Amino acid sequence: MSEENSRPAWGVIQQDAVELLRAKYWKNTKTLKSLLAGNTEFPLQISLKPPKGNAALNNISHFQEFVDSWKSFCEQAEYESMQVNVRWETVIFRSISEQQVPTYLTIPDISSLARMLGDAEEQQLKGWQSRISYIFDSLSIELAKRTVHPIRSIYERELFSTLVANLEILSGFSKLELELLVKLIPQLHKGMGRGSYLRALPVIFVDTKYIEKNLKLIESVTAAILDSSAKEMGLLSWLDCRNKPKDWLLVKPLCKSAADALGGLPLLRMSSETLLQFDLPAKNILVIENEQSCLSLDNIPDTIAVSGGGKNVSWMRVNWLANKRVAYWGDIDSEGLAILSDVRSKLSTVIPLMMDTETVKAYRDRMVDEPESVIREPVALTESELMLFRMLRNGDYGSARLEQERLPMDFVYEKVRVWAG
Numbered sequence: 001m002s003e004e005n006s007r008p009a010w011g012v013i014q015q016d017a018v019e020l021l022r023a024k025y026w027k028n029t030k031t032l033k034s035l036l037a038g039n040t041e042f043p044l045q046i047s048l049k050p051p052k053g054n055a056a057l058n059n060i061s062h063f064q065e066f067v068d069s070w071k072s073f074c075e076q077a078e079y080e081s082m083q084v085n086v087r088w089e090t091v092i093f094r095s096i097s098e099q100q101v102p103t104y105l106t107i108p109d110i111s112s113l114a115r116m117l118g119d120a121e122e123q124q125l126k127g128w129q130s131r132i133s134y135i136f137d138s139l140s141i142e143l144a145k146r147t148v149h150p151i152r153s154i155y156e157r158e159l160f161s162t163l164v165a166n167l168e169i170l171s172g173f174s175k176l177e178l179e180l181l182v183k184l185i186p187q188l189h190k191g192m193g194r195g196s197y198l199r200a201l202p203v204i205f206v207d208t209k210y211i212e213k214n215l216k217l218i219e220s221v222t223a224a225i226l227d228s229s230a231k232e233m234g235l236l237s238w239l240d241c242r243n244k245p246k247d248w249l250l251v252k253p254l255c256k257s258a259a260d261a262l263g264g265l266p267l268l269r270m271s272s273e274t275l276l277q278f279d280l281p282a283k284n285i286l287v288i289e290n291e292q293s294c295l296s297l298d299n300i301p302d303t304i305a306v307s308g309g310g311k312n313v314s315w316m317r318v319n320w321l322a323n324k325r326v327a328y329w330g331d332i333d334s335e336g337l338a339i340l341s342d343v344r345s346k347l348s349t350v351i352p353l354m355m356d357t358e359t360v361k362a363y364r365d366r367m368v369d370e371p372e373s374v375i376r377e378p379v380a381l382t383e384s385e386l387m388l389f390r391m392l393r394n395g396d397y398g399s400a401r402l403e404q405e406r407l408p409m410d411f412v413y414e415k416v417r418v419w420a421g
Contacts, residue, residue: 008059010051011066014073017046017105022117029168035110036128037164044107048086051101056093070102083112131170131178132163138182139225146186158224166217180206181214181221188222190229193241201241212244245271249315250291250308251280254300258282262304272315279320280304284420286353287316289330289339293404297412300420311339317346327419329353332360333401334374337389341378354407354415357388360397366406367399 012020025031025044034040048070056063070086077084087104107113114125136159163170173181184206193201199208211218215235222238223231230238251268253259259266261281270278284303288294294307309315316326328343328350330336336355343350360367373393381389392400 008055008062010049010055011062012046012048013066013069015069017048018117020046021107021113022121025113026117026121033164033167035113036167037161042107042109044113046105048102048105050089050091050103056099067099067101080115082115083108084116127171128167131173132160134178135163135170135182136160138179139185142182142186143225155225159221162220162224166220169214169217177210177214180210181218184211184218185221185226188218188226188239190227190238191240193236193239195240195242197244198236198239198241199244201239242273245273247272247309247312249275249306250294252294252297252305252307253282254286254297254303254305255282257302258304272309272312275306275315276318280306280324283325285321285324285326286416286420287313287326287328287343287350288404289336290404293329293412296409297416300416303416303420311335311342313339313343313346316343316350321347322349325351325419327351327353327416328355329404329416330355331401331403332356332388332392333370334389334393335370335372336401337381337385337392338374338378340385341380344380351419352385353419354404354412355385357384357391359407360388360392360402362411363402363407364397367397367402368406370400373400 021044025035031040035042048066051063051066074086076082077086085106085108086102087106088100089103090098091101092098107116110125111122114121136156139159170178184203187203187206198212201208201211203211219230219235219238222235223229227238236243248269248271251262251270253262253266258281262268282302282304284300286297286300286303286305287309288297288305288307289310291308294305297305326347326349328340329352330339332355340350340352340355370392375393377386377389391397
């Protein structure tokens, strides 16, 4: 049994009290931030669990260690002018007469807590305080330069709380990154992006990659001292900046006339947002779940293929598709049919290609297992499509997926060309 485990439950010695404080108040991030921000009030007081009854007599060595550890601590605290108080009470024991016993430890403020815990915590606190002071002082100067209001007292509390909430980020900032923050904030104002992307934001000295990387911190500081609606709206909306495209689609003209209409380019990448505003110059639009299947096609008259969106078919609600002949081709499995249902809910005139029972029966030997099956039945399938969905899900064909790439190209070309006319 270790020495620590052999100690009785009473009599918390100085080393154990330090570890208790470190675990409860310093290593607990939520509690520490609450202390720093003033949401949890000082002084902190912890019981040293003095012995009761005959406990001291039953373990006199631990009692002596308990008393000596706090006598030693009080001498050290007095020598180092440490503002930590140990309360002593006079207790009369039958066999060992009157004794001065430590009962409570009281810590008045965050600096005293850090100092008691040790050099590492004290230096950590000084680092946080230094960074927060730098931000306060430098922001006031930069705001004044730009004739923006200084950090008024009504904002000081909110800014301080915001910086404490983001201590982990600020602790990792270099001196330059701190400078970029205080140079940036005073330049920001509502609507300044004018519908551009964030990387085109008209700011000086600060690179926009820094803004993109630290968007949430910048949003919080902006809301604290400039305009609370920056957090309510989200910084990008407040600035009037567009979101960076994430859903790039592959656009492939399948004939010369369509390629010429797109400037002769054989392949393009477009975001869903772009397709909402850009009418593709072909009579036939073929939407394909998988990019590899799209790349395998060519020589289809008056046709442009759009692929790579997977489940993302939100762009197909666009008005200009109503004037096109649109087909959808995906895997024959529960997920592929669920996507087809989603497509049809946005464009009722869509024509499914090679997503039927006939195709499954013809190439049943090429089917594979589907890793995850969609359970809920899609709402916009035809009766025959819904029956196929159920049969696939029930395992009526053995395996549950016929992938696009498994179909022979002569079969694919025949079906696509018949559709395209």
